[in-house]
Amino acid sequence: MDAPSAANRNSRKAKRAEPNDPTATARSTRPAPTGSRAPRPNAKTQQIIQRVFNGTGGSLSSRIASGISGGAKAFKSTRPVNAPNTMTLQVQGLKSSKAASNEGGGLKELLTFLERKAQVVSKTARNIRIKKSSINGDFVYITASKEDAEEILKLNGFAFAGTSLNITEAPGDLPPASDNNMSSTALEVKDALRNVLSLRYDSGAKLLNLSSLGEDAGLNQMGFFSGESKPEKLFRALMAVCDGLFKTAQEKRAAVASVSLAGNSIDDVLQIMSLTETFPDLVNLDLSRNHFKDLKGLQKWRYRLRKLETLLLNENPIEAANPNYAAELTNWFPRLQNLSGIQVRTPEQVAAMEAAARPTPIPQHGADFRDINGVGEGFIKEFVSMYDVDRQNLAAKYYDNESTFSIAVINSSPHPQNNQPPGWGAYIKFSRNHNKITHTSTRIQRLFVGTNLIQSAWQQLPPTRHPDLLAEFNKYIIDCHPIHGLPDPSGASPVGVDGMIITMHGEFEDQEPGTIKTAKRSFSRTFLLGPGAPGRNPIRVISDMLSVRAFNPPPGSTPEPTVQPPNADLQQQMVIELCNRTGMTPEYSKFCLDGANWNFDQALVMFNEKRAQLPADAFVTTSQ
Incomplete structure (x- = not known):
């Protein structure tokens, strides 16, 4: 989300620009508080935001559909641990590391280390990703998919910034999220962000309207319009708060089907990457009136949002710069039907593509024996x-x-x-x-x-x-x-x-x-x-x-009927008879009958085949 440049930053850019550069002049004189540019928080508020999205995870009894209300006390419930297909880990060692003196307490550096190191150790080509993180006391709690978490667990005992990390699976009853450790100002900011989301949610349409964030009165009152920090952090904070509203992916799908990010001057989806992590099953997305000028700005979403059906890119520079962008985006999103108001697929075509992609059994037409001269x-x-x-x-x-x-x-x-x-x-x-x-x-x-x-x-x-x-x-x-x-x-x-x-x-x-x-x-x-x-x-x-x-019968063959063993009396008679005919001990005779599924004739055949291999104690010793 490319937020509006503040006046002091614009003035510095103007000094570096060429004197005859009209673009630089226009950008340097544009007032920050007005327009639809996304907000830039000041330094103090930015630190609070950092704590907001690093401390998410409090489970809420309410949902967006009923409004995001209640004070900070409503958000101090115990966090769910190890939801389906996820695992929460407990990491100790950050506070005693050299990274603890960094901005944000070194959390960002720790998460980057864990993701990259786990990928190297596991020798996997896929990216290891930590979905959520929070600091509580001496511990950092991280949540990832079970597959990724198992790789991160292998880093237990590894050195990080001068200390040794202790990584274990988190206990089932985690303490409340870091609201307990947040200042009253931070809690007010967090509560205000919830209120912003509540006002921008339409429960009937299942729409979360985050368009023109720079014109939002609530964000203006909170002072998100100055400072040098990166603008996407505000959006990450909004997504982190929103992510904490739901316990399961199904609850997300039921509550939010559409998101509008129109009019936020976004030029690269990297600035709003957290959207796909919070709402991976989004159906409708409005990115109109932004600054996307080519496909490169959308490239990082190529393998995400696989259920997206509507994508609006109206009034973006890409429409004029690359008139053929629609064909590429249609290939990126397999369920896309409506692109900027134009139908690119019918529902029937989507259904046919999905049916063709489903695995089907290989047709069985019997053996194919093409011999050469026998x-x-x-x-x-x-x-x-x-x-x-x-x-x-x-x-x-x-x-x-x-x-x-x-x-x-x-x-x-x-x-x-x-x-x-x-x-x-x-x-x-x-x-x-x-x-x-x-x-x-x-x-x-x-x-x-x-x-x-x-x-x-x-x-x-x-x-x-x-x-x-x-x-x-x-x-x-x-x-x-x-x-x-x-x-x-x-x-x-x-x-x-x-x-x-x-x-x-x-x-x-x-x-x-x-x-x-x-x-x-x-x-x-x-x-x-x-x-x-x-x-x-x-x-x-x-x-x-x-x-x-x-054993499993091959396709097309008829399995042999299961033979029920005879009753105990008949078994005993068969053992005695086999002993008499073979000279074996009762124990080995029973072994032989059991191996033949109590088929007496087959047991005799087996005995004659294996007689030379049997040990001496398999036979009854004849007294002299």
């Missing part, structure tokens, strides 16, 4: 069977010293509610899930390169049994596509060679280490196949990425 089919058939029974020779045949293998455990995937997912202890130490493993060194360590490392990793993974690929093909979804430009292992083709990419989705059963209990899991596996090196197998696996997750 290579893909032959590889899949051999791989599935050999992986279950002979992993060492499988790796030796299809993998070479440049082949890579990785596994990712997806332990948060959806699964049927009646099935408790098994544990991941045997897999987790190999998992390379990038959502969990963020350190580069660990990611490199868990990428297995070369036949020997791949064989070693496979040997440590639990034994598996996949459904028969031909008899139970409905339990798989397999896609195969040709791919071009792969590295030629022979080096003969500089443009690369052809290969294929195969993606499998399916299920398998594995065996927990140390027991014979089995668990069913879902998996996805992606292979990148290419020609083998001269003298080796004609097909090689360039890359093999496996992800495992809790």
Whole structure:
């Protein structure tokens, strides 16, 4: 908000300007108190304003719609802590720092330090932003989004201006906002600003009219028309007071849909940036009769006010300087329909754009298997069977010293509610899930390169049994596509060679280490196949990425019915019968039946498959 220049400041500008500069002459002779220029507070009042918007946060029982009334006592209620999606932190150390002697007690310097340092420490590209702050006694209370607050908490113990900061989450019952520490004059100013907002609010239209602030009688009486401080601080104070009127974002949306800032000589939205923080869901905004001359003055709002439908920029220099500004602003604000009185979109167009932007499921048309001379089919058939029974020779045949293998455990995937997912202890130490493993060194360590490392990793993974690929093909979804430009292992083709990419989705059963209990899991596996090196197998696996997750039937398949275990008496009979047939102890017989879901025939099959791997104590000792 570019407020009118005071006479003394204008005179200095006139002295620096060229003698024949008519613009400088006009600005130097313009009287400050008149006109629609935004007010500049004097030094004393400016200090009070600083305390006003740094000390906001008192929750009010009243709303703008019923007027902003009552004295200072009405605003000494306890502040809400950690509203939805926000977190309030308690920072100690400002008073003992060297910055405490700065103007405003060093609060601005502390907030800047916390925002910038948290962004550096978190290594994030987004800006860390503190939404609210206040000083109470030895503590500074700051409010930010939960995501940003968690990053700021990492600065606990960091040095700031010669002292160590102690940053913790604020207790649930914060003391009242800093009204307790404000002077009577400051309270009067704060109350007067509330009264200004009350007089400028139209509850029927949900309009907050902040136009022509320089002509406001209340602000004139308060002396906001001199001094060298920045004019946007007055607007920040108004927004801070206004922000304290509401406990939730929904209350803001219900009370204020439109704001007018017409006739305030604003030339850059940076001067009124706090508007988008206080009312981010604004629907209608009037910026007419200001000094916007180009899009640069509006640039900082490009990704804000995403629900704005009406924007008035009438009687701004930009209309003549850039006649094509409307097309750019229409792209900036996705719901904009009315720009300076001209319809730029219809409600139907807005609805169609929003519908097109919503994520939609990828259409499922079954597997897309585009094989080349049966290579893909032959590889899949051999791989599935050999992986279950002979992993060492499988790796030796299809993998070479440049082949890579990785596994990712997806332990948060959806699964049927009646099935408790098994544990991941045997897999987790190999998992390379990038959502969990963020350190580069660990990611490199868990990428297995070369036949020997791949064989070693496979040997440590639990034994598996996949459904028969031909008899139970409905339990798989397999896609195969040709791919071009792969590295030629022979080096003969500089443009690369052809290969294929195969993606499998399916299920398998594995065996927990140390027991014979089995668990069913879902998996996805992606292979990148290419020609083998001269003298080796004609097909090689360039890359093999496996992800495992809790069992969930693939789309289009029919889940197996849940088999209810027999009653206790029948279970006991089955255990005795299995002991007689296998020679196992009752304990291991029960393990075997439990792993087969109490299917006696399947338990016998499992016993015959795993008999050689069972320890000696699994069998009943025959007395001599």
